[in-house]
Amino acid sequence: MSAAGQTTVPFTVPSFAGEVSDAVVKVLDSGWVTTGPQTAAFEQDFADFLGAAHVVAVASCTTALELCLRAMDLPPGSAVLTPSLTFCGAINAILHAGHRPVLVDIDEDTLVPSPETVAAAAARTRPAAMVVQNQGGYPVDVAALTEAAGLDRTRVVEDAAHGPGAARDGAPVGSSSYAACFSFYATKNMPIGEGGAVATSDPDFADRVRAMRLHGMSKDSWKRYLPGGSWRYDVKSIGLKANMTDIQASIGRAQLAALPGWQRTRGELVARYDAALADLPGLVLPQRDLAGVQHAWHLYQVRVPDRDALIAELEAAGVATSVHFIPASHMTSYRAVLGEEECGRVPVTDRVAEELLSLPLYPGLSPDGQDRVVTALTGALRARS
Known part of the structure; x- marks a missing residue:
């Protein structure tokens, strides 16, 4: 709860x-x-x-x-x-x-x-x-x-x-x-x-x-x-x-x-997210529709401002999210092995990783559950605009 x-x-x-x-x-x-x-x-x-x-x-x-x-x-x-x-x-x-x-x-x-x-x-x-x-x-x-x-x-x-x-x-x-x-x-x-x-x-x-x-x-x-x-x-x-x-x-x-049916459901859920979230301020939708590319939609990764605070607001509204991934260059053990210079070679990764947010996406996600995700995210982002 x-x-x-x-x-x-x-x-x-x-x-x-x-x-x-x-x-x-x-x-x-x-x-x-x-x-x-x-x-x-x-x-x-x-x-x-x-x-x-x-x-x-x-x-x-x-x-x-x-x-x-x-x-x-x-x-x-x-x-x-x-x-x-x-x-x-x-x-x-x-x-x-x-x-x-x-x-x-x-x-x-x-x-x-x-x-x-x-x-x-x-x-x-x-x-x-x-x-x-x-x-x-x-x-x-x-x-x-x-x-x-x-x-x-x-x-x-x-x-x-x-x-x-x-x-x-x-x-x-x-x-x-x-x-x-x-x-x-x-x-x-x-x-x-x-x-x-x-x-x-x-x-x-x-x-x-x-x-x-x-x-x-x-x-x-x-x-x-x-x-x-x-x-x-x-x-x-x-x-x-x-x-x-x-x-x-x-x-x-x-x-x-059962996988082909689940994949069709994922595609339908992605289409609903796309339509509902297209005009939200500050939100970047996942890349798709490139020539010859068929996405598996394991994740629906958006980019948002103030990501960590937004996660807390969504959790308070009853919506669980995740982040994929914390870059290897940010991890203590890898920094020790690779060194600071090597870990500083990925500036785009470092910047984008702070904005990434994965929304719920799975075959059992109901329309009502997805609507709750959209409502909570919309409210949080519009309050920032």
């Missing part, structure tokens, strides 16, 4: 397909709950959805990013370009893989790096790889950023945690990437609770990631315990404990079937 006694409009509520419970019970009854046949089936289902050649299911998007960087066999301490406006897990993945993040500034309209900001960052270092992010569901132009960085496509990891449902020039995010990493965290467009996946066009890269998600073992337990299987295995590379379970995969298969 808010201070005024109103029921809060949550920032997000995960949606679950009706078939999820039955799917989980079937796995429990099967006697095999860890990585096995359901995980393999989910990987194929998700690959078919994306139009990708290969998908490897893993524990999270963060581990997916780290596994991809490890599988690239970069020299230790390599420079890896990354936006500063990203979730801390993406920075941690670079550091845990043994490399050095190099911060890239953003374009203030799209909230993602541009070829110009990537080229500027690449010019001051010798990047060995790059992580690019689909901020809020906006699909980055991976090919253009790869060229700007002076890198081969085999050295670019696409952080598509916000990406399911997005496309560029008709190609779904992850459909042809060398390495695209997805998230199925509880707040994401296709929530499982926890989980992630790597989509890749390269079969050898898929095999490396598949082995490294289970310590680098040459055979997982499902293959070892199939009829005729052997208990023997080898460890050819150092990996992580980062596998998805069949319980998670069974949820994912049911959720995937």
Whole structure:
């Protein structure tokens, strides 16, 4: 309840397909709950959805990013370009893989790096790889950023945690990437609770990631315990404990079937926000309607004046919001690792990050709930004009 006694409009509520419970019970009854046949089936289902050649299911998007960087066999301490406006897990993945993040500034309209900001960052270092992010569901132009960085496509990891449902020039995010990493965290467009996946066009890269998600073992337990299987295995590379379970995969298969409908609902909610908020003073709406861009609308990120005070006013009115993200350059640990000079290289990020506000956006958001968000935000902004 808010201070005024109103029921809060949550920032997000995960949606679950009706078939999820039955799917989980079937796995429990099967006697095999860890990585096995359901995980393999989910990987194929998700690959078919994306139009990708290969998908490897893993524990999270963060581990997916780290596994991809490890599988690239970069020299230790390599420079890896990354936006500063990203979730801390993406920075941690670079550091845990043994490399050095190099911060890239953003374009203030799209909230993602541009070829110009990537080229500027690449010019001051010798990047060995790059992580690019689909901020809020906006699909980055991976090919253009790869060229700007002076890198081969085999050295670019696409952080598509916000990406399911997005496309560029008709190609779904992850459909042809060398390495695209997805998230199925509880707040994401296709929530499982926890989980992630790597989509890749390269079969050898898929095999490396598949082995490294289970310590680098040459055979997982499902293959070892199939009829005729052997208990023997080898460890050819150092990996992580980062596998998805069949319980998670069974949820994912049911959720995937519901995802297209949820994406249509997100689009309808975005259209209602656009119409209601178009003329508010001081408000900048999210970028959209660019040629060839299909937004996934994981987030509805607006830019507002006096953001922190506005958050408190909305909370008092019963409306929960969030911020995506606190830049890496503002975090104590990263400042200590990267240094003050490196953290000062992203002035647009620093300025825009103070204005960003994510409004409630999820398939279960009712028209009444959305109207309450609009009313509270309208009142707060008009009072400032």
